[in-house]
Amino acid sequence: MEYPGNLFVVAAPSGAGKSSLVKALLELDAKLAVSVSHTSRAPRGQEQHGREYWFITAEEFRAKVEHGDFFEWAEVHGNLYGTSRAGIEKRLADGEDVVLEIDYQGALQIKQLFPHAVLIFILPPSWEELMQRLNRRGDTAPEVIAQRMANARVEVAQAQHFDFVVVNAVFDTAVFDLKTIVHAQRLKYAAQRRNRSTVFRALDLP
Template identity: 40%
Template sequence: MEEKGILFILSGPSGVGKGTVRKQLFEEDSDLQYSISVTTRAPREGEQDGTDYFFKSREQFENMIENDELIEYAEYVGNYYGTPKQYVEDTLNQGKDVFLEIEVQGAMKVRESLPEGVFIFLFPPSLEELKNRIMHRGTESEELIRNRLLEAKKEIDMMDAYDYVVVNDEIERAVRRIQSIVVSEHCKRERVAKQYKKALGSDLS
């Protein structure tokens, strides 16, 4: 019945497990379309260009900004992150749901331009656990870990700007909660009623 897909935005502090939760979610839910973000940071071990991120140089990214090719972008701990515009708009207009996994700064920019989106904040069980997760990556210096934790505290204070909060205490449980949010949003009265009224109106004309 729905003519346009729903935009779901998952964000939260660095190290909270956004990528892990998203990958597990997409292994189980074939109806969601993942919008791959663009970034200037270096790939981590195992990450692939065009699958996990589109990895660009700073110059390439700034050209995308200049050409208005991004829904949102933000500079986070020295690197750019952004969401390509064309893919998201085209996919939503095809009636498919789009799932973004982005940083908190980016999510706030998406809310400004696409407030109808569904915003989900992935929350760590504790700051101590968040610190452990970042350290166990083994890819960041002590200074970068400290910067990420300082940024995380600021981002947690922005939780009120979200529609839902999911605690990532266990991956499977977090995925179940996000799946429940997706189902709930499709069952919202105002969303379903709008489509049925339009369908009924066309049938009577």
């Protein structure tokens, strides 16, 4: 089913700056709505229930999987993450543009369900910089960082399946690139036909 709203899916290896970029994009674009995912992991830092994630137990998560509540779900770094089916469908049906911040496994699942979804992969400028960013967090054990670096090589290999790749070397430039992708999607024929329907009717186009 094709919905009137656009669905943007952003994925990246841990430490590439995905969350910060999406947050900045949302601050610049009032027409974008973020979909809050469910996760079985514990909150970090200042994260709040219902803002960054819906934090639930692994048992609650698996019950939702059994009920078919998720569009997609995956286990990432030992934790479960999933995207609510009802929340996404309603927003897209209402004509809202929605951005999902998920891992590559979920992004590829979403593409199967929504062929018109726009997949965006965030790359770090280098492996050395990615390692430094993970170390700067200061709350991750060395063995966890090593595992995330190993996972990152698998994740980056999946970028070939995405529509766009944004390199987060200079933060402001990467935010501009994201906003450009969103704007370009809104200018496509199908979107303009929906949003400027009176003009097309006046021209008597089929």
